[in-house]
Amino acid sequence: MALTSAEKLLQELGITEPQEINLDAIAFYVGARVRYRPLDGCEARIVGYGNNAIITVNDTSPFRRARFSIAHELGHWKHHRGQKLACRVEDYRPRDRASPERLADSYAADLLMPYYLFRPLARAHEKLTFKVVSTLADVFNTSFTATAIRLVESGHSPALLICHDRNGRKWFTRAPGLADHWFPKSELDTASSAFDVVYGTRQGDSSPRKIKADAWFDCWEARSFDIYEQTMRVADGEILTILLLTDQRMLEERGNTSLARYRTSR
Amino acid sequence: MSANNNPEREALDRLADSLIDDILNASDEEILEEFREDGGDPEQHAAEMLALFEKSVMTANKRRLAEAAAAAAVDRAAAVSRPPTPPIDIDEARRRLRAVRANPNAPEKLTLAARNESELSDADIISLMEDIFELGATPPDDSLGTP
Numbered sequence: 001m002a003l004t005s006a007e008k009l010l011q012e013l014g015i016t017e018p019q020e021i022n023l024d025a026i027a028f029y030v031g032a033r034v035r036y037r038p039l040d041g042c043e044a045r046i047v048g049y050g051n052n053a054i055i056t057v058n059d060t061s062p063f064r065r066a067r068f069s070i071a072h073e074l075g076h077w078k079h080h081r082g083q084k085l086a087c088r089v090e091d092y093r094p095r096d097r098a099s100p101e102r103l104a105d106s107y108a109a110d111l112l113m114p115y116y117l118f119r120p121l122a123r124a125h126e127k128l129t130f131k132v133v134s135t136l137a138d139v140f141n142t143s144f145t146a147t148a149i150r151l152v153e154s155g156h157s158p159a160l161l162i163c164h165d166r167n168g169r170k171w172f173t174r175a176p177g178l179a180d181h182w183f184p185k186s187e188l189d190t191a192s193s194a195f196d197v198v199y200g201t202r203q204g205d206s207s208p209r210k211i212k213a214d215a216w217f218d219c220w221e222a223r224s225f226d227i228y229e230q231t232m233r234v235a236d237g238e239i240l241t242i243l244l245l246t247d248q249r250m251l252e253e254r255g256n257t258s259l260a261r262y263r264t265s266r
Numbered sequence: 267m268s269a270n271n272n273p274e275r276e277a278l279d280r281l282a283d284s285l286i287d288d289i290l291n292a293s294d295e296e297i298l299e300e301f302r303e304d305g306g307d308p309e310q311h312a313a314e315m316l317a318l319f320e321k322s323v324m325t326a327n328k329r330r331l332a333e334a335a336a337a338a339a340v341d342r343a344a345a346v347s348r349p350p351t352p353p354i355d356i357d358e359a360r361r362r363l364r365a366v367r368a369n370p371n372a373p374e375k376l377t378l379a380a381r382n383e384s385e386l387s388d389a390d391i392i393s394l395m396e397d398i399f400e401l402g403a404t405p406p407d408d409s410l411g412t413p
Contacts, residue, residue, distance in 0.1 A: 011327070012327060012330070013327055013328070013330050013331040013334070014324050014325075014326075014327030014328035014329075014330065014331055015331065016324070020331065022331065022335050024335070024338040024339075024342070025331055025334040025335035025338050026331075026334070027338070028334045028335075028337055028338035028341065029330065029331070029334040033338070033341050033345075034338070034342075035342075035345060035397075037393060038389065039390055039393075040386070040387035040389055040390050041381050041385050041386045041387055041390050042380065042381045042385075042386075042390070045378075045379060045380035045381070045394065046377065046378070046379045046380070047376075047377065047378050047380065047394060047397045047398055047401065047403075048376070048377030048378075048401065049375055049376055049377070049398070049401035049402060049403035050375045050401075052401055053377060053401070054397040054400065054401060056393065056394075056397065073379065076377070076379040077377065080377065080379065081377050082374040082375065082376070082377055083377060083378075083379075084366060084367055084376070084377075084378045084379075085378065085379040085380075086380075086381065086382050087379035087380055087381070088381065100379075104379075
């Protein structure tokens with residue numbers, strides 16, 4: 001698989017271990033100095049002139065959040081040099097439309113969790129669970145949610161990752177190659193563990209549990225299959241759910257798929 | 267004494283040229299066969315040379331990272347001890363920042379990814395202007411594009 005621009009930069013600096021991803025050094029190498037100081041209105045910003053830049057990060061940001069912010073600004077430095085953008089560093093999540101922020105987010109994910117390091121470490125774990133997410137987040141010094149997205153999008157397992165709050169589905173992503181008709185419902189089914197967690201006090205599931213697929217999907221095939229669900233409460237009243245599609249028949253393309261009705265977020 | 271006046275040196279030079287010509291004129295197969303005749307394993311040797319090459323590249327690349335880390339640490343220390351910048355008039359700073367955003371002719375050399383001016387506190391505006399000053403993107407030529 002071809003390396004991304006962020007991964008090429010990491011290799012140019014001889015980075016072979018996640019612990020070597022020193023963002024201050026990487027930034028300096030590309031002409032950007034990182035400063036930690038109080039910021040009231042945002043998490044981070046970048047200002048540059050010619051080939052020199054200053055990235056300022058809020059000095060009260062948690063360590064992993066600050067790392068993501070620096071990597072995000074380096075994404076702007078790579079892709080938007082010479083431009084003036086209204087930048088909003090937000091929590092990493094799948095974004096629907098192509099935008100400068102999405103490009104900067106993708107660059108940040110590649111810089112913090114390059115696939116050439118991430119995939120081998122992920123493959124050492126047989127099953128995709130939140131415990132594995134937590135382990136990898138500690139290794140790469142990344143947020144729980146960003147790591148979960150990366151793990152699902154790495155193609156480790158045929159899986160979806162869905163984020164809900166009490167207003168319904170906020171976003172979801174899925175493993176590459178998974179058929180589009182496995183599109184999660186926007187509202188939680190009362191049979192799901194996720195329903196109990198988002199509306200109750202439970203923190204989540206310690207391991208995946210079997211559930212009928214039609215609790216999560218409303219396409220006609222769903223009633224024939226079982227899937228595995230694991231839910232975990234994350235910050236700000238949000239929950240994350242991993243759905244594992246373990247039945248091989250669910251991974252086969254169906255012939256007459258209409259994709260037009262699908263949207264990627266509410 | 268020049269080489270032209272040294273017959274032994276000239277003979278050695280001719281021998282060296284001849285050996286080089288031999289190598290350059292030989293086919294790949296002939297080279298490999300000769301290597302095998304001397305007891306060598308070309309594939310193993312190629313793998314060893316490739317590994318050595320990759321190790322050398324990796325060492326050089328890691329040195330780049332170490333040098334960048336050291337330079338970043340020096341820069342951080344220097345930033346702490348830098349003398350304070352002269353007071354900046356906040357209204358003027360906001361006006362300049364709005365001008366940068368609004369002016370399509372603002373210099374292309376300037377990169378800015380930050381919240382809009384109206385969303386930033388006075389402290390954020392001042393620290394942003396300090397960054398711009400530090401990068402040398404300000405007058406005497408008023409290069410921020412102030413109208």
